[in-house]
Structure formats: structure tokens, C-alpha cells
Amino acid sequence: MSNALIRRLDAGATLLPTDRARLEVATSATIACPPRHDVTRDNDLPQHVHLVVEGFACRYKILPEGRRAILALLLPGDFCDFNAVLLGRMDHAVATITACTIAKIPFQTISELTTNHPRIARAFWWATLADAAITREWLASMGQRSAAPQLAHLICELFTRLQIIGRVDGESFSFPFTQEELGDTLGMTSVHVNRVLNQLRDEGLVSLHARVLTILDLPRLVQISGFDRSYLHSLPVRLAIPA
Amino acid sequence: MSNALIRRLDAGATLLPTDRARLEVATSATIACPPRHDVTRDNDLPQHVHLVVEGFACRYKILPEGRRAILALLLPGDFCDFNAVLLGRMDHAVATITACTIAKIPFQTISELTTNHPRIARAFWWATLADAAITREWLASMGQRSAAPQLAHLICELFTRLQIIGRVDGESFSFPFTQEELGDTLGMTSVHVNRVLNQLRDEGLVSLHARVLTILDLPRLVQISGFDRSYLHSLPVRLAIPA
DNA sequence: CGCGAACTTGATATTTGTCAACTAAGGTGG
């Protein structure tokens, strides 16, 4: 599969071929991580930046009351804990959802890349700002949208983000989340996720079988969710010209 | 009033006296902004970074459905639109809540400071990461806490953040928000804010008169909200030694 | 084929929203 990090950065930042080559090298040391496994724990003082190369992961936090909040879904090309480079201590955890390939980049490599290659530094900076923009959109969505639009919005976002990194096949894409995970993401119970998801199915907007989601009516999904991709700060995918 | 930006950065980042002096100079060109006035609009392509020097402001977004989500409360020492330096276009707006003093820092000055003064660059970087950490905590709070704990959590956060920048007097601090603004911040109606606020008052946890909030029972407020300041990534205030 | 995890469904409880009226507070012109 094509390099998701580079595709993602290319959609929003500016890299030269030499930068891409350096990034390929820096992210080539990977580990395999089983599903539902912590990559970084809350309160950790990581010594590496982790990058999702393949698979799905999430940021989460266990509140003192014991409930779990999922704060972000991490796709191939997303950094898990770039914030720890400067903040030091993690204020949340990162866990895999599916089995993942994770690149481990030593702080020293990050430091070398950002010190000597300003375009790479800017691209990393861009990625964390884009991340923050997604978190803001989620916050707005959580606060202001009711369950169905909120779920529809998440589906539109995932569709768009996966498209950018070339992980969409027609109108279908991998959607490996349990309803419990969706509930912790959307701030509702898994029971309610179930009902709302069935509502979207009944209305012919999406289908979901064997962890593959297919969008059946994108315009209506966009309309009921109020989705507007501009917060992703990424150019639309440029399709390869068919031979 | 003491320089809030420097107090805030000193609580989490490392600056030398020369850095502080440069920041003082860079933020000395200020404008007065009336209350309820846009500082930066959604979709803008700003040419300056705005910094709140005095007063309260907020990030907000109007969703396509017409509802307003308040995404952050900006206190003295908070940047309004640092993200635009790299992202270019604003994906949300910033408005004052009270009358504010706002510093306008040209992109060129930011660029000069970050290029030539790595500690300042790191401190700016730190500030935007700390900002993102607050947004994540809000997201968790919005998703998982019910109305009273959520409001209590916001009060604890404001108390702590204002303490860091020296804007707390005993247990009291400025709390200039209308119940409508609080509703848009917490994802509930102003009617519900009113009821929950009265609940906190009735239980003897806080009092609120003339836009000044006084915490009457901090331990219990912390307990019901599950507040833990570590996500602010700032050292506790070191009180000046009385003469 | 069986077992555990995930999903589904119904009945009911709780929280929060909506609507509408009323009260209090702050600011301005006479």
C-alpha cells in the first residue's frame, strides 16, 4: 500500500522528493501491534513518536468516573503521540483498534529531521494543527448535533480521510469499530449507536457488513450531517489517470 | 497587570530573560476590541497572529444548521489564531466576550522569532499543544459527563488557568459569560445551564454575583467534576513571598 | 459445533430540550 504519511502530508503541506525519501527512511522501522492493545499509556513519558502505518487506532482517556472517551480515530499516516515531544507527559492514551503496523521514530530522529529540514518541520507542525482542527470539529459536533447527524458526520469524515490516503474502494471502506467503540467516540451508549445506525441503514444511506461500510447516498449523508471538508485542510484526492 | 503570555509560557515552557524581553516587544502593539466583536472570522486568511492581552474571548463555529458551538475560552496570554500561520485559512472564528486588549503580531515577526530564537519557537509550539490538550479534555467532558459535573469541570479549569496568569483573587475570579454563552460552550441550552448553575449554588459549591464567581467548596467541586489539572501541562502557581 | 463477544430489541427511567411567561438588572435619554 502506498505510504499514507506522505499522501497525507502532500494533501496539506509541501514536500520535495528528498523530504519524502527521508520520511520513508525515518518511518521504516515498524512493529506489529495486535488489536485492542495500548501503544502509549496515559501519563507515559515516551521516548519515540509512534506513527500508524497500517490499521486503525484511537486516542482515548479514562475519566476518573471510569467512563472511556475516545478522542480521535487514528488512520494510516497519523501520529500517535507527537505532542509528547514537547509536552513530555501523555495526557491520554493511544490504543490500536485493529491489528496495526506502527513505526517507532526516536525523538532524536524527529529532532534531526526538524532541525535540518525546515519543510519537514513545517509538515509535522501542519499535521498536528490539522489534528487539532479535527478535534475542534468533533467538539462542535458532539455539542450541537443529535445522534444521527453526529454519526453521519463521522462517517463522512472517515470516508474523506481514508480517500486522501487511498484507502477507499469506490464507496466502500473498512469500518472495524464495535458499536461500543463508536459509542465512546460519539458520547452515547452502544445501544443508542445501534438504533441510530439502523436508522441510517433503513433510510438507505449506508450499508455495513463484515466491517465494511458502503455509502449508498453521499449527498444526503452530507446534507443531514452538515459535513464540510474544509476543516480537514487537505486538497481533494487527485485520481491517477487511467492508462 | 503582569504579562499573562509570559506567565503562561513560564508555567510550561522554558524562556530566558532575553526571550521574555523579545516577547514583550513583539506583543506591545495592541488594539482595543469591544465586547462581542469578531477578532478573526471563519474562512479568513489572517496576516497577523492575535493574542489576548486582557479580557475574555472565545473560539466558535457556526454549524450549517445555524447553531453556535464555542470551542475554547481564550484568556489573557492565549493566542487566537496561531494555527493560521501554517494552515492559512481559519476553520473557525474568534470573538471577544468582554472588551479586550488584543496584540497583533505580523506573520513576519512570528517568523523572525521562531527562526532565530529556538526557545521561543518551542514555547509557541508548546502553547498550541497545550491548547489542543484542553480541547481534548473538553471533548471528553462533553461526551461523558452530565451537565452538573461538566459545568463544575469548566469552573475548575477556569479557576486554574486564571490562577496561572495571576487573575484570581482568593477564591474569586471574573466570570463574565452569559448563560447562553455557557450553553453554547457546554452543549446545552441556556435554560438548562440556569438550572444546573442554581443546583451548584444551592449545594453551596459556588456563588456568582455581578459576573464574579467565588468557589465556596473547591474539594467538592473537584470531586464531582473529576477535575485533574495535569492536562493543562502547567506547574502550579508559585506564590510571591510576602515581604 | 460450541462459546464468547458483539449486536439487537423492547420496556421503562432519566436527562435535557422546548416553549412561554415572567422577573431582575443594567444602561440611556429625558
Place this chain on the structure above:
DNA sequence: CCACCTTAGTTGACAAATATCAAGTTCGCG
């Protein structure tokens, strides 16, 4: 300095959304 006027806050009755609890059912895997 008062009267008015607008905005913010308060309250009650009721409606809607979502949570909770409990019981199945289905699915994927060993």
C-alpha cells in the same frame, strides 16, 4: 435622578432524546 427599555436570568409544564436494564439473537472463531 428617574423612567423606560432591552437584555439576561428564572421558572413551570410538557415533549423529545437518550440512558438503563434485561433478554434474546447472531456472528466469528477455535
